[in-house]
Amino acid sequence: MIVAAHRQERPWHGERLGASGPLAPPPAYAADCYFCPGNARVSGARNPHYRDVLVFDNDHPCVGPDAPRELEPPAGIYRNAPANGLARVVCYSPRHNVTLAELEVAEIERVLGALRDQYVDLGSRPEVNHVLVFENKGEVVGVSNPHPHCQIYATNFVFKTIETEAVLSRRYLKEHGRPLFQDIIGSERDDGRRVIVENASAIAFLPYFARYAYECYVAPKATHASLAGLNAGEMQDLALALKVLLVRYDNLWRMPFPYVMTLHQAPTDGADHSGFHFHVECHPPLRKPHLLKYLAGPEIGGGNFLGDTLPEEKAAELKGVSDVHYAALHG
Ligand SMILES: [Zn+2]
Ligand SMILES: [Zn+2]
Secondary structure, eight states, X not given: OEEOGGGGGSOOOSOOTTTTOXXXXXXXXOTTOSSSTTOBOTTSXXXXXXXXXXXXXXXXXXXXXXXXXXOOOOSTTXXXXXXXXXXXXXXXXXXXXXXXXXXXXXXXXXXXXXHHHHHXXXXXSTTOOEEEEEEEESGGGTOOOOSOEEEEEEESSOXXXXXXXXXXXXXXXXXXXXXXXXXXXXXXXXXXXXEEEEOXXXXXXXXXXXXXXTOEEEEESSOOSSGGGOOHHHHHHHHHHHHHHHHHHHXXXXXXXXXXXXXXXXXXXXXXXXXXXXXXXXXXXXXXXXEEOOOOIIIIITSOOEESSOHHHHHHHHHTSOSSOHHHHHO
């Protein structure tokens, strides 16, 4: 990671996303939405008239049980292995026109509870070595359906970033006797400038090593390998910290803030992950309203992120806006 904050004001002639202005807000129910209550999905299955959270198998799975089992071995030095698993969709709410940021804390808690149950259920299957939960939010990250939802990939392989985190967490615990993430939280709290919100048992911060301008982590303060380790109070505090962060994102430019959000939970591969500290990562691709952070020479070509902004300044922006969602002020 390289910080070059003086580049922020360089002239920009690139694409400005959605510069024509916001579209009309979508309705609470959309007859053509595959995720709204009572509607038919692509598979023909019909959604129940659900009241809070709905979980179902993805009708267009990227990883599915029908993946090829026998692969032709590649020539030369290359290797391959069958990737399989299953993919699910989790709708946060029956309401088509809300985002996670706009849900009540109790509703976010129910979403987290459903994700915990999925991790436990899917992760206990012998063929599943990892459960990845992620939300793509906003058209700039390729989301066509605004109905609030996230996805789950339960796979026979561990995604690379989590594999790296698991290896480093194990090594750090062995060498230092403390979980790595505890020392990250400690460093962020000692400095304080990048802590966005903190309550009794949860914390949200824009880490020193953030790659994107507004990249933030949300985590319980105690080390738990997954959501399954959190007690009721910790779940509530985590939901609250997540809510505050997401509301501040939206309030920053008074627009729904696009992001890729992932839950980093320990692999379910049977290895010892006692040093793994569950956390939520939010990676917003915008660095200014309607202005994407493009990955180019340094990132794609060189393998290091070039930061156009100072993390302390971006954290100060997030700390400077209200905890009350702008849409609620007009509602
Ligand atoms: Zn919908
Ligand atoms: Zn992580």
